[in-house]
Amino acid sequence: MTITIGNKKIGGREPVFIVAELGINHNGxxxxxxKMIKAAKQSGADAVKIQSFVTEDFVGDKKLKYTYRSRGKSVTESQYDMFKRNELTKxxxxxxxxxxxNINIIIFSTPQDNSFKTVNFLCGAQLNMPAIxxxxxxLTNLPMLSHYAKKKKPMIISTGMGTLSEIKDAVTTIKKEDNTKIIILKCTSLYPTQPQQANLAQIITLQKHFPDLIIGFxxxxxxxTAAVISVVLGAKVIEKHFTLDKNLPGPDHWFAADPTELFLLVRQVREAETMLGRTDFNLSKEELKMKKIARRSIMAAQDIAxxxxxxxxxxxxxxxGTGFSPKHxxxxxxxIAKCDYKKGYIFTKKDL
Structure with a gap:
């Protein structure tokens, strides 16, 4: 199965689709x-993603606190205040x-409002974003998923904090709107995610339960490291939090990939794809040549009359290895020797 987002095909034997998640690291x-979009492009990302929200639409309690690390210190503040200063106007x-x-990089967004005005704006004629x-x-906001699915855009759904049952409910909801262009991202909603909590093997579980869908990370x-492992396990999409500077103020900068790290991630993912290669054992011309040099042949150990x-x-x-294989x-x-064989003679099939 392949899905097209912008000018990129995703899935099958297509290159892994790498998304730089700007999130709220633009600090409003x-x-x-x-600058982040340009840097992501230069680092080799296929796409960038932003977040589109009106804070009042998804933060119901202005007193709700959030504690995060920023500039080496612990910061606790109102979620409302944190998101409000990072809102992007239409x-x-x-x-x-x-x-x-204009700089030829795909862009899409995560809309977050129950009134659906944001997704309608993003998917409207003006922006016509290529994916949601x-x-x-x-993940469990099924009415929202249903509305999004009706846009008939490819939908990329993250599964952090989700159970397998919840993921199945989300997929079923989207498919009910006759939208099968679904990409499921294995995700752990911990920032950052420690190695012992990454559970990348869940990618295999998702592939087993959703064989008709594209799985990513x-x-x-x-x-x-995790991104490269995910590719080996079959991930076709990678989303990575991105920042220009880890020392900028905000909750995500310190663990997000900076331009140098994103460039390295892209390079290593591409190397991993190349190294995975084919599943068949048809030898390349280069290896066939080496086979003649490095393999052994049956040879006369002494003169044979x-x-x-x-x-x-x-x-x-x-x-x-230009003669008959040792297995023969x-x-x-x-x-009976058919003729005189000198020491070092290489036997072939005609000598049998």
Whole structure:
């Protein structure tokens, strides 16, 4: 199965689709967001993702606190205040979509409002974003998923904090709207995710339970090791939190990949894809050439006169591999020599 997002095909034997998640690491600054998009493009990402929200639409309690690490210190503040200062206006989002288009990188967003005004705006004629991302926090918001699915856009759903049953409910809800363009991202909603909590083997579980869908990985770990492992396990999409500077203020900067780290992640993922190669054992021209040099052939260990019964001691197996394979050695033992064989003669099928 393949799904097209923008100008990229995803799934099957297509290259892994790598998304730089800007999240709220633009700190509410349009200029910083544009710099991030450009840096993500230069680092080799296929796409960037933003978050589109009106804080009042998803934070119901303004006193709800959130504690995070920023600039080496623990910060506790109101979730409402944190998200409010990172909101992007519709004009700012339009500017970012246009900027991404101008530098030829795919952009899409995670809309987060129960009124659906945001997703309607993003999927409307003006922006017409190519895919809808659903965050882990909305995995069980089935009415929202149903509305999103009606847009007939590819849907990428993260599964952090989710049970297998909840993931199945989400997929069923989307499919009921006749939308099968679904990408499921294995995700752990811990920031950052420690190695012992990554549970990348769940990618295999998702492949087993959703064989008709594309499986990917939303990576909240530090570094690129998890992303590379996910590719080996079959992930076709990787989403990675991204920042220009780990020392900027905010909850996600310190563990997000900076441009150098994202560049390394992209390079290592591409190397992993190349190294995985094919599943068949059809040898390349280069290896066939090496086979003739490095394999052994059945060879006369000493002079063998015509008419003599060939003994095991008369034979040896040495390089090159241009003659009969050693696996046939016993077929020569007990045979009558058809002619005189000098020491070092390489036997072939015609000598049997």
């Amino acid at each position: 600054s349009l200029s910083l967001a544009k 004009k700012a989002q339009s500017d970012l979509f246009n900027y991404a288009k 991302k659903v965050g882990s926090d909305d 939303s990576d909240h770990t530090s570094g690129s 015509k008419g003599r019964v060939i003994a095991y001691e008369d034979l040896t197996c040495k390089r090159p 050695l016993l077929r020569f033992v007990g045979k």
